[in-house]
Amino acid sequence: xxxxxxxxxxxxxxxxxxxxxxxxxxxxxxxxxxxxxxxxxxxxxxxxxxxxxxxxxxxxxxxxxxxxxxxxxxxxxxxxxxxxxxxxxxxxxxxxxxxxxxxxxxxxxxxxxxxxxxxxxxxxxxxxxxxxxxxxxxxxxxxxxxxxxxxxxxxxxxxxxxxxxxxxxxxxxxxxxxxxxxxxxxxxxxxxxxxxxxxxxxxxxxxxxxxxxxxxxxxxxxxxxxxxxxxxxxxxxxxxxxxxxxxxxxxxxxxxxxxxxxxxxxxxxxxxxxxxxxxxxxxxxxxxxxxxxxxxxxxxxxxxxxxxxxxxxxxxxxxxxxxxxx
Amino acid sequence: xxxxxxxxxxxxxxxxxxxxxxxxxxxxxxxxxxxxxxxxxxxxxxxxxxxxxxxxxxxxxxxxxxxxxxxxxxxxxxxxxxxxxxxxxxxxxxxxxxxxxxxxxxxxxxxxxxxxxxxxxxxxxxxxxxxxxxxxxxxxxxxxxxxxxxxxxxxxxxxxxxxxxxxxxxxxxxxxxxxxxxxxxxxxxxxxxxxxxxxxxxxxxxxxxxxxxxxxxxxxxxxxxxxxxxxxxxxxxxxxxxxxxxxxxxxxxxxxxxxxxxxxxxxxxxxxxxxxxxxxxxxxxxxxxxxxxxxxxxxxxxxxxxxxxxxxxxxxxxxxxxxxxx
Numbered sequence: 168x169x170x171x172x173x174x175x176x177x178x179x180x181x182x183x184x185x186x187x188x189x190x191x192x193x194x195x196x197x198x199x200x201x202x203x204x205x206x207x208x209x210x211x212x213x214x215x216x217x218x219x220x221x222x223x224x225x226x227x228x229x230x231x232x233x234x235x236x237x238x239x240x241x242x243x244x245x246x247x248x249x250x251x252x253x254x255x256x257x258x259x260x261x262x263x264x265x266x267x268x269x270x271x272x273x274x275x276x277x278x279x280x281x282x283x284x285x286x287x288x289x290x291x292x293x294x295x296x297x298x299x300x301x302x303x304x305x306x307x308x309x310x311x312x313x314x315x316x317x318x319x320x321x322x323x324x325x326x327x328x329x330x331x332x333x334x335x336x337x338x339x340x341x342x343x344x345x346x347x348x349x350x351x352x353x354x355x356x357x358x359x360x361x362x363x364x365x366x367x368x369x370x371x372x373x374x375x376x377x378x379x380x381x382x383x384x385x386x387x388x389x390x391x392x393x394x395x396x397x398x399x400x401x402x403x404x405x406x407x408x409x410x411x412x413x414x415x416x417x418x419x420x421x422x423x424x425x426x427x428x429x430x431x432x433x434x435x436x437x438x439x440x441x442x443x444x445x446x447x448x449x450x451x452x453x454x455x456x457x458x459x460x461x462x463x464x465x466x467x468x469x470x471x472x473x474x475x476x477x478x479x480x481x482x483x484x485x486x487x488x489x490x491x492x493x
Numbered sequence: 494x495x496x497x498x499x500x501x502x503x504x505x506x507x508x509x510x511x512x513x514x515x516x517x518x519x520x521x522x523x524x525x526x527x528x529x530x531x532x533x534x535x536x537x538x539x540x541x542x543x544x545x546x547x548x549x550x551x552x553x554x555x556x557x558x559x560x561x562x563x564x565x566x567x568x569x570x571x572x573x574x575x576x577x578x579x580x581x582x583x584x585x586x587x588x589x590x591x592x593x594x595x596x597x598x599x600x601x602x603x604x605x606x607x608x609x610x611x612x613x614x615x616x617x618x619x620x621x622x623x624x625x626x627x628x629x630x631x632x633x634x635x636x637x638x639x640x641x642x643x644x645x646x647x648x649x650x651x652x653x654x655x656x657x658x659x660x661x662x663x664x665x666x667x668x669x670x671x672x673x674x675x676x677x678x679x680x681x682x683x684x685x686x687x688x689x690x691x692x693x694x695x696x697x698x699x700x701x702x703x704x705x706x707x708x709x710x711x712x713x714x715x716x717x718x719x720x721x722x723x724x725x726x727x728x729x730x731x732x733x734x735x736x737x738x739x740x741x742x743x744x745x746x747x748x749x750x751x752x753x754x755x756x757x758x759x760x761x762x763x764x765x766x767x768x769x770x771x772x773x774x775x776x777x778x779x780x781x782x783x784x785x786x787x788x789x790x791x792x793x794x795x796x797x798x799x800x801x802x803x804x805x806x807x808x809x810x811x812x813x814x815x816x817x818x819x
Contacts, residue, residue: 194637272580276579277639278640283632296622299625304614306613307610311607313603314600318525
């Protein structure tokens with residue numbers, strides 16, 4: 168499935184967002200421009216700005232403001248990727264060397280800060296305090312989601328207890344805000360704003376669980392990082408949590424973690440065993456069932472909105488996100 | 494000189510700011526609270542929030558908003574310190590281990606992000622788009638100032654050319670914004686807002702040059718980092734730039750930099766020679782002359798404002814900043 172048909176109602180506006188992002192690469196600091204250019208040409212799918220623009224299509228209050236917002240949510244997303252790669256010491260992202268790999272952690276931290284601040288400055292141009300505040304809160308949620316991830320590494324019971332909170336903060340939060348802000352800026356009535364927010368929440372939760380599955384299933388060249396990367400980092404995701412819950416006495420993850428933290432020799436073997444056990448059990452279909460539930464909730468939220476091309480696109484987006492891992 | 498008398502007109506409000514900062518340490522993420530507590534009890538002088546509060550004292554529009562702003566500028570300052578220490582790999586700050594030292598770079602980057610975002614969320618509670626936008630721009634300036642510093646390390650001609658721009662962005666920018674925002678939120682007329690902004694700019698520039706001097710003169714226990722630390726990092730400051738300009742053929746800095754970058758054995762010796770040469774020449778008094786000029790401009794800006802205790806405090810603050818390095 169391609170994003171082309173999904174984005175059809177907003178394709179011209181997305182092109183303007185793209186232009187807006189590239190205008191950022193002309194600063195008055197010559198050394199900064201190539202870095203920005205590299206960071207902004209990341210080759211992402213622009214899912215979040217598309218969500219903002221589609222959410223703003225139901226009313227036509229002031230399309231210019233939704234466009235600014237769309238650029239801001241993408242910038243914010245790119246800033247978080249730069250910091251995430253830096254703290255994870257990741258070398259590749261979408262088949263290209265990361266900023267931290269190419270320019271070092273020093274530049275990566277500061278460039279991320281610069282992009283966070285640029286995104287927040289963009290949002291001010293909407294002139295609407297409600298979305299400006301929500302945007303800053305979202306940055307708090309993203310950072311604290313990553314912190315929760317860090318606090319719960321190698322700790323199965325904590326990881327389980329904080330799982331929903333963590334994936335809401337680190338992923339669903341920005342989907343929520345993207346949809347909600349588009350709706351607010353378009354002048355939608357409050358019940359529709361809330362419906363689009365609910366849509367964003369559910370789509371975002373599904374998106375993260377699909378990501379979790381890709382990590383244990385995908386091939387390395389496709390996802391751009393080694394299979395089982397989360398487990399190697401001690402990050403427990405839905406499929407690995409399910410494995411531990413179902414086989415409390417006989418799962419290889421406890422031993423894998425001990426091997427990783429103690430520098431044991433069996434890491435590769437235990438990782439492969441964990442992945443095989445997840446893929447060979449009923450866990451993957453059960454994760455799909457959870458994803459399906461979130462997707463159904465997202466689709467149900469859209470019933471508050473009139474039937475029209477942007478609503479059909481948002482419905483297609485649900486399918487697109489669900490099918491990413493198939 | 495103590496800050497006590499300077500802060501007298503706003504001492505109660507500063508205490509409320511302090512309370513507000515500490516309220517932040519009760520989040521719904523148990524693991525986060527001790528980190529926040531450690532970061533916020535940094536023992537700083539709270540110069541920037543005092544500036545915001547003093548600048549807001551000339552008019553009495555809505556003191557609650559200036560107080561929120563004061564907490565926000567301090568939070569922002571603390572966030573930048575955390576990221577600065579992380580990218581500089583600094584182990585100590587004000588006599589205490591840094592966050593990156595205690596908890597690792599991973600936590601330090603994310604905690605800094607969280608505090609940046611918290612400060613920006615605070616500012617939204619003022620409800621005034623002008624100060625909210627200025628605040629985000631300031632974060633851009635702080636990050637780009639640090640990037641300029643990085644781009645100009647070990648490069649004397651670039652460091653000279655970009656010196657004013659760099660110290661404006663990395664330091665004076667937040668002083669400007671602290672003063673300007675206090676004035677805007679108090680309802681001051683525009684010419685007084687601009688006067689307080691000019692005051693903040695000049696005080697901030699002076700503050701940074703004093704910092705540059707402390708780095709080459711202070712004793713390590715007082716400034717909490719090794720003497721000559723800037724030079725060891727390849728950062729060229731006003732006194733070292735002056736040394737290179739005055740003794741283009743016969744200064745030890747070129748050789749010091751070669752030694753540092755090539756891992757040569759003479760680093761300690763060449764560093765000491767550079768520091769001795771600066772301290773033994775007329776460079777220190779010449780730096781003081783530059784500081785004095787900025788301080789005079791700051792004092793002159795205050796002439797736009799009525800004579801009253803907060804104005805006298807702002808004048809004393811100029812003296813306090815100038816005298817830090819004596």
